Amino acid sequence: MRKLYITLKYLFIGLWSMFVVAPFLWALSTSFKDFNSVTGGATYIPWVDFEPSLEGWKVLLRSPAQGGVNIVEPYFNSIAVTCLASFISIFLGTLAAYALSRFTFKASFIKNSDITFFFISQRIMPPIVLSIPFFIMLGKLGLLDSMLGLIMVYVVLLMPIAVWIMVDFFNKVPKEIDETALIDGCNPYQAFYKVVLPNSIPGLIVAGMFCMIFGWTDFFFAFILTFTEVQLLPVAIVALNSSITPWWSLSASALVSVAPLIVVAFIVERYLSKGNLSGALK
Amino acid sequence: MNFKHKYLFLLPGLLVLIGILIFPVGFTVRLSMSSWDSFFPGLDYVGLENYFRIFQEDSRFWEAFGRLSFLSVTTVTLQYVLGFALALMVWKDIAFKRFFRVLFLIPMMTTPVIMTVIWKTFFHESLGPVNDFLNIFGWNPLWLSSEILSKITVIIVEVWQWTPFMFLLLLAGLLSLPKEPYLAASIDGAGPYRTFIYVTFPLMAPISIGAIIIRLIEASKIMDTVYVLTSGGPGTATETSSFYIFIKGLREFQFGYSAALSFTYLIIMIISLTIIAKVLVRLMIRDN
Numbered sequence: 139m140r141k142l143y144i145t146l147k148y149l150f151i152g153l154w155s156m157f158v159v160a161p162f163l164w165a166l167s168t169s170f171k172d173f174n175s176v177t178g179g180a181t182y183i184p185w186v187d188f189e190p191s192l193e194g195w196k197v198l199l200r201s202p203a204q205g206g207v208n209i210v211e212p213y214f215n216s217i218a219v220t221c222l223a224s225f226i227s228i229f230l231g232t233l234a235a236y237a238l239s240r241f242t243f244k245a246s247f248i249k250n251s252d253i254t255f256f257f258i259s260q261r262i263m264p265p266i267v268l269s270i271p272f273f274i275m276l277g278k279l280g281l282l283d284s285m286l287g288l289i290m291v292y293v294v295l296l297m298p299i300a301v302w303i304m305v306d307f308f309n310k311v312p313k314e315i316d317e318t319a320l321i322d323g324c325n326p327y328q329a330f331y332k333v334v335l336p337n338s339i340p341g342l343i344v345a346g347m348f349c350m351i352f353g354w355t356d357f358f359f360a361f362i363l364t365f366t367e368v369q370l371l372p373v374a375i376v377a378l379n380s381s382i383t384p385w386w387s388l389s390a391s392a393l394v395s396v397a398p399l400i401v402v403a404f405i406v407e408r409y410l411s412k413g414n415l416s417g418a419l420k
Numbered sequence: 421m422n423f424k425h426k427y428l429f430l431l432p433g434l435l436v437l438i439g440i441l442i443f444p445v446g447f448t449v450r451l452s453m454s455s456w457d458s459f460f461p462g463l464d465y466v467g468l469e470n471y472f473r474i475f476q477e478d479s480r481f482w483e484a485f486g487r488l489s490f491l492s493v494t495t496v497t498l499q500y501v502l503g504f505a506l507a508l509m510v511w512k513d514i515a516f517k518r519f520f521r522v523l524f525l526i527p528m529m530t531t532p533v534i535m536t537v538i539w540k541t542f543f544h545e546s547l548g549p550v551n552d553f554l555n556i557f558g559w560n561p562l563w564l565s566s567e568i569l570s571k572i573t574v575i576i577v578e579v580w581q582w583t584p585f586m587f588l589l590l591l592a593g594l595l596s597l598p599k600e601p602y603l604a605a606s607i608d609g610a611g612p613y614r615t616f617i618y619v620t621f622p623l624m625a626p627i628s629i630g631a632i633i634i635r636l637i638e639a640s641k642i643m644d645t646v647y648v649l650t651s652g653g654p655g656t657a658t659e660t661s662s663f664y665i666f667i668k669g670l671r672e673f674q675f676g677y678s679a680a681l682s683f684t685y686l687i688i689m690i691i692s693l694t695i696i697a698k699v700l701v702r703l704m705i706r707d708n
Contacts, residue, residue, distance in 0.1 A: 143612075147514075148514075150505065150509065151506075151510075151514075154524070155520065155524075158523055158527055158580070159523070160542070161535065161538050161542055164541070164542055164549055165538045168538075176547065179552065180547055180549045180551075230432050230433035233430070233432055233433055234429065234430050234434060237430035238430065240426075241426035241429070241430075243426070243430070253430070257433075257437070258634075260437065261637050261638070262640075262686060262690065262693070263682070264640075264643065264661070264662035264665060265641065265643065265662075266643065266666045266678075266682070267448060267679075267685075267686070268444050269670075270451075270669060270670075270675060270679075271443065271445075271447040271448055272444055275443045275444060275447075290440055294437060294440050294441060297433060297436075301433070302634070306630070325425075326429075330429075351528060351529055354529075354531070355529075355530070355531040357644055358644070371531075372531045372533055372534060375531075376533060376534070376537075379537070383537075385541050388537050388541075389538060389541075392531075392534045392535060392538050395530070395531055396529055396531075399529035399530075400526060400529060403526055404522055406588075407518060407522045407525065
């Protein structure tokens with residue numbers, strides 16, 4: 139019975155791992171193909187099934203004038219926008235979450251949980267709803283196709299996540315910690331900054347990770363709100379797609395775009411394994 | 421603790437959010453009461469006409485909403501079951517625990533719109549590896565152009581992309597569970613199955629509800645996957661609400677009408693999410 143269970147468990151894990159890895163392996167293989175090896179039917183192993191070519195990877199570094207797409211600049215744009223927007227969201231979101239977790243707000247029928255729901259409900263809106271008014275608003279402010287404009291929009295997208303995770307987290311940090319600090323003569327800001335925050339690093343890491351993932355992987359807003367000046371990575375990659383779908387360069391770029399976040403996955407796993415994340419999420 | 425400081429904590433975030441959103445939201449409300457389209461651009465006032473049109477004439481919107489409900493409930497259920505199973509499996513000691521934990525997280529880190537292009541080639545009906553493999557058995561399923569299979573393909577891609585989200589939330593929850601209930605259960609001689617039913621599952625209920633609700637919110641916005649994979653097709657077989665709003669707004673340029681659609685959608689979502697949250701709490705948390 140026990141043996142059967144363990145066999146099934148490893149079978150399930152094995153199958154799921156294959157499911158997770160399959161599209162990546164396919165992308166890796168496809169990235170070394172050229173037009174002929176793609177249209178001839180499915181092939182898998184370079185040299186055996188098809189003659190490998192580096193075309194897919196070279197396109198990523200060539201300038202648009204030479205029929206490529208230079209992804210270096212979009213790459214750094216993406217990193218800059220994602221990091222800045224995540225930082226602002228975490229900063230403001232953490233402050234708000236602390237207030238919502240520690241103090242009581244009451245104005246007629248509005249209570250703490252309603253304010254928290256207000257933050258989270260910003261994510262219910264499909265991006266398409268907001269894209270048109272955002273386009274008009276940024277146009278009026280002269281911020282279309284600029285980093286500042288994108289960061290503003292991303293802060294709206296990311297702050298709800300930060301608030302959601304941090305409220306749960308602060309609810310788990312005992313109140314006695316801040317009370318002791320206040321008795322010891324800290325003002326509330328010092329109590330927050332010197333005592334509560336250092337105890338909340340795991341929560342900040344999870345919140346930061348989610349913000350970065352959602353910022354990094356957004357396509358829609360970047361697509362609508364920027365054109366040429368500030369191109370983000372997903373937009374630059376999708377722009378590769380012309381009348382002939384270039385399977386090879388799309389595959390290569392898919393692999394390139396996931397790389398930085400795999401580093402994030404390792405960091406998160408590290409905290410998870412140490413048990414430091416215990417209580418980071420409700 | 422009672423002081424004005426509490427507002428200094430709350431207000432910066434709240435005001436930034438409201439400040440950025442007040443124009444877009446206000447503008448959408450106003451837009452929904454106009455007949456702005458590509459022929460007569462301009463903010464005229466037609467009252468609630470657009471809303472009447474949704475409720476009286478637009479069966480396509482309601483069909484799209486029905487499809488969305490089906491897709492999001494199915495995907496989120498699958499993600500929850502699979503994510504929970506995976507989290508339980510790598511929770512305790514197994515070989516290569518850390519490797520599997522990182523591996524299971526990775527799909528979430530990919531950009532949906534790019535990864536879906538890869539999936540599209542993966543499920544390509546004549547050039548993709550899936551049908552290449554199934555051809556051995558003489559099958560050639562139309563993953564992207566059959567009414568039923570295209571829905572399944574969308575579900576597969578969504579499950580691949582977002583199961584890690586559930587997995588991470590549930591694993592973090594499992595790792596923070598207290599030890600005492602398990603001691604008590606083992607003293608009472610409960611087997612692994614009963615321990616799960618009576619100890620693990622109830623303890624995980626609050627996390628589960630939070631994770632399910634957040635996933636439902638996100639899954640309902642499904643757009644990138646549908647757009648790249650099937651463009652809502654074949655016909656309208658995979659057309660969801662947000663894709664339909666997208667078609668009305670940015671393809672047919674009926675801005676006024678699409679704004680009204682968005683608000684109807686938003687209100688339905690808020691109501692149904694509140695009900696779902698209440699039902700889940702009823703079902704999963706028993707008072708004892």
